[in-house]
Amino acid sequence: MKTYSALLIFLSSLAFLFSQCAKKSSGNANPGDTTVVIPPDIKNEVDFWLTTADQSVRLAKQNTVLGFGTKTNSFPNIDVDSSAAFQSIDGFGYTLTGGSAGLINAMGANTRATLLQELFGNNDNSIGISYLRISIGASDLNAAPFTYDDVAGGQTDIPLANFNLDGDLAAGTGLIPLLKEIIAIQPSIKIIATPWTAPVWMKDNNNFKGGSLLPAYYAVYAQYFVKYILAMQAAGITIDAITPQNEPLNPDNTPSLYMTADEEAEFIKTDLGPAFHTAGLTTKIIIYDHNCDKPEYPLAILNDAAALPFVNGSAFHLYAGDISALSTVHDAFPAKAVYFTEQYTASTGAFAGDLAWHLKNVVIGSMRNWSRVALEWNLANDPDFNPHTIGGCNTCKGALTINGETVSRNVAYYIIAHASKFVPAGSVRISSNITGGLYNVAFLRPDGKKVLIVFNDNSSTASFNIRFKNKWVSPQLAAGSVGSFVW
Numbered sequence: 374m375k376t377y378s379a380l381l382i383f384l385s386s387l388a389f390l391f392s393q394c395a396k397k398s399s400g401n402a403n404p405g406d407t408t409v410v411i412p413p414d415i416k417n418e419v420d421f422w423l424t425t426a427d428q429s430v431r432l433a434k435q436n437t438v439l440g441f442g443t444k445t446n447s448f449p450n451i452d453v454d455s456s457a458a459f460q461s462i463d464g465f466g467y468t469l470t471g472g473s474a475g476l477i478n479a480m481g482a483n484t485r486a487t488l489l490q491e492l493f494g495n496n497d498n499s500i501g502i503s504y505l506r507i508s509i510g511a512s513d514l515n516a517a518p519f520t521y522d523d524v525a526g527g528q529t530d531i532p533l534a535n536f537n538l539d540g541d542l543a544a545g546t547g548l549i550p551l552l553k554e555i556i557a558i559q560p561s562i563k564i565i566a567t568p569w570t571a572p573v574w575m576k577d578n579n580n581f582k583g584g585s586l587l588p589a590y591y592a593v594y595a596q597y598f599v600k601y602i603l604a605m606q607a608a609g610i611t612i613d614a615i616t617p618q619n620e621p622l623n624p625d626n627t628p629s630l631y632m633t634a635d636e637e638a639e640f641i642k643t644d645l646g647p648a649f650h651t652a653g654l655t656t657k658i659i660i661y662d663h664n665c666d667k668p669e670y671p672l673a674i675l676n677d678a679a680a681l682p683f684v685n686g687s688a689f690h691l692y693a694g695d696i697s698a699l700s701t702v703h704d705a706f707p708a709k710a711v712y713f714t715e716q717y718t719a720s721t722g723a724f725a726g727d728l729a730w731h732l733k734n735v736v737i738g739s740m741r742n743w744s745r746v747a748l749e750w751n752l753a754n755d756p757d758f759n760p761h762t763i764g765g766c767n768t769c770k771g772a773l774t775i776n777g778e779t780v781s782r783n784v785a786y787y788i789i790a791h792a793s794k795f796v797p798a799g800s801v802r803i804s805s806n807i808t809g810g811l812y813n814v815a816f817l818r819p820d821g822k823k824v825l826i827v828f829n830d831n832s833s834t835a836s837f838n839i840r841f842k843n844k845w846v847s848p849q850l851a852a853g854s855v856g857s858f859v860w
Contacts, residue, residue, distance in 0.1 A: 415440045419839070419846050419860040422795070424787045426725035426853030431782070432500075432790050439858075441844035448847055449809035450838045453825055455817050457804035460710070462816065463563050463613075463745040464504025465736075465793035467752040467772055467785070468715065469555075471508065471515035471546035472760040476753050476775040478547040484778050485554075492752075493559040500790040503559070503798045504746050506714055507548065509568035509601055509615070511628060513765030514751050515546060518581040518628040520572040521601060529574045531593055536600050538608070552610050561798065565688075565714065565746075566605075567616040567662055570628035572597070582764065583624035585631050586640070595644035599652045614657035616688055616714075617645060622663055622670070627764030634673040637661075638680045646683030657685035662714055665694030668701045675706045686710030686745075696734050699742035713739035717750035718785045720758050720768045725853050727784045732828040732855050733812050736792050740802055740814045747792060749785040791857045795824045811837055811850075825858045 419439035423430050467473075477485055492502050510520040519540040524530050541548040556562060570576070571586050571594050578584030586594060602612050617640060621632035632640075641658060649656060661671040671687035674680050686709045687702050699711045716735045718727045731749070739747045753773040754760070761767055772785035796816045803823070805815035810831040816824045829835045829850035838845040839858060850856050 419848075419858050421848060422791070422857045422859075423850075424728065424791060424855050425851055426728060428724055430854075432787055432794070437848060439846040439848055441841070441846055441860075443844055446836075446838065446847060448836045448838050449811065450806075450840045450845070451808060451811060451813055451825065451827065452804075452806050453815045453823060453839060453841045454804040455823060455841075458817065459802040459804075460743050460745055462740075462796060462798060462800045462802065463712075464502075464798045465747050465789050465796065466502040466504040466506070467749050467789065468506040468508070468512070468514075469548065469552070470512050470751050471541065471548055472754055473514070473752040473771065473773075474541075474546045474548040474551045475516070475760065476755060478551055480775070480778055488780060489554055489558055493555050493562065495559075500786070500794045501797065502562070502789070502793050504563050504565070504748065505552075505555070506565050506567065506748055507552070508619070509566050509598075510570065511540065511762070512569050512619070513626050513628065513762045514754070514760065514769065515540075515762060515765075516760040518570070518762050519545075520568075520570065522572045522574075522597065524572075524574060526579070530572075531590075533593065533596060533600055536597070536604075538601075538604055549605075549608055549610065553608070556610065563613040563798065564610065565614040565616070565659065565712075566601070566612050567619045567714075568630070569619050569626065570630045576630065581628040582626070583629055583631060585636070588639075591640050591644040592648075594640070595648035598645060599648050599654065602654055602656050603652070612656050614659050614685065616659045616662040617641065618662065620663045620690070621661070622667065626766075627762045634670045638674040638677045641674065641683050642677060642680040646680070649683070658683050659686050659688045659710075659712060660684055662688040662690070664690050664692050665696060665698035667694070668698040671702050672705055675702070675709060684709060686712060688712040688714040689739075689744075690715045691734055692716075696738035696742055699739060699744055703743040710745050711743050712746050713744040714746065714748050715750050716748075717766070717769045718783065718788075720770045722770065722784070724784045728788060728855065729828065729830065729853055731785070731788045732791070732826075733830065736788060737812045737814045737826060737828060747789070749789050787855075791826055791855050795826075795857050795859055800824070809835065809837065811835060823860055826855065827858065828855045829853065 417438045418441050421435040421437050511518045522530050522536045573579050575590040576584040605612050618632045624631035660674050703711050736747050751769050751771040753775050754771040756776050774781040799819045800816040803815045803817045805813050813827040834851050836849045838847050
């Protein structure tokens with residue numbers, strides 16, 4: 374009997390303890406309620422990475438538990454539909470200018486190796502850059518202009534006997550040795566190359582700045598491209614694509630070259646395209662590479678029946694016009710690709726404002742308008758926004774500021790990282806709707822995971838549903854913040 378009485382006392386005590394736990398967990402103050410409530414085992418199903426406008430959080434993984442369910446709420450819905458697929462993605466990244474390369478090469482070997490792993494690796498601490506733009510010869514963010522066939526004033530080099538890549542080797546910027554290090558880390562990285570100018574002896578003003586390519590040198594200049602691609606290939610660097618000219622309607626940069634749509638079409642159909650074909654090159658020819666305010670430029674080339682077969686697609690910047698120009702060109706020639714290849718953040722810009730504008734336009738906007746890439750401009754410069762040519766951009770702010778061995782990460786780093794870290798090459802954009810000031814774009818990765826990038830353009834914190842296959846999770850984003858969600 375003693376044993377039985379002790380057991381009754383123990384069970385009564387246990388029941389009392391359970392009832393108190395139930396009251397605490399449910400907030401129920403009713404002393405007569407002894408229901409035992411066991412909280413459900415909520416499993417996180419969506420990883421959430423956040424950057425806030427005030428920089429208090431920068432590309433940080435959140436501890437928020439997001440499990441798919443069907444509990445009704447009044448939040449706006451972002452519906453993600455992986456059965457509705459659009460363009461495939463080639464990658465996200467920056468232009469690796471000669472100035473960027475020089476600064477990175479000047480770092481100690483260990484510091485440089487750590488930085489390159491962060492930028493191009495595939496580990497948890499990497500942002501996974503998958504696409505680079507480089508200049509053919511110097512851009513305005515080299516210390517000085519050069520091409521690969523510079524000769525003394527008044528001379529020419531029609532056989533291109535003087536052609537060399539010295540300006541990008543160790544004696545110059547070290548761009549080529551650095552690219553080799555990058556490729557060793559990320560062998561599948563894609564590279565697009567573009568000239569800021571032709572050799573000056575091919576131009577009507579014999580100057581690095583402005584002027585036009587003389588028709589007499591079209592065939593020679595086509596061979597210049599062929600020699601460049603083959604020389605880079607011999608160095609172990611595959612050039613996936615080229616554009617015939619960076620910003621062909623901007624003759625005011627140093628260096629630069631003015632090229633009309635008719636001139637670019639003529640150059641491609643009579644010389645560049647046939648030269649690539651004869652040499653057996655598969656390097657893509659991508660046209661235009663300038664602002665969204667002139668979609669008639671690429672359309673004029675695409676409407677040229679002789680040029681069209683040589684053209685893979687059109688490239689755009691957004692210093693003028695509207696990002697919808699990419700769709701205008703895509704819709705007219707849906708078999709041809711579109712690319713977004715440059716946008717800079719200024720030294721005078723604010724983190725919050727640049728984060729908002731570039732997420733909405735460069736990343737989300739370009740992707741929702743059929744782009745296969747989204748590239749910010751310069752990867753790195755020093756604290757004084759050097760190097761640059763005399764007359765080159767002195768307000769272009771790199772994704773990184775490099776001061777000797779010290780690296781600071783600027784807004785462009787986070788703009789691209791919110792895509793590049795989670796959306797590898799080979800992903801496909803899938804359907805998602807914009808609702809309630811929540812700009813977004815969705816992707817299906819090769820591994821089957823889904824990625825949704827959301828920017829909250831509201832003036833206050835937004836709660837919303839990410840709805841997929843009739844279930845949803847309900848995260849929050851502070852005003853002006855961006856989240857990357859992966860499941």
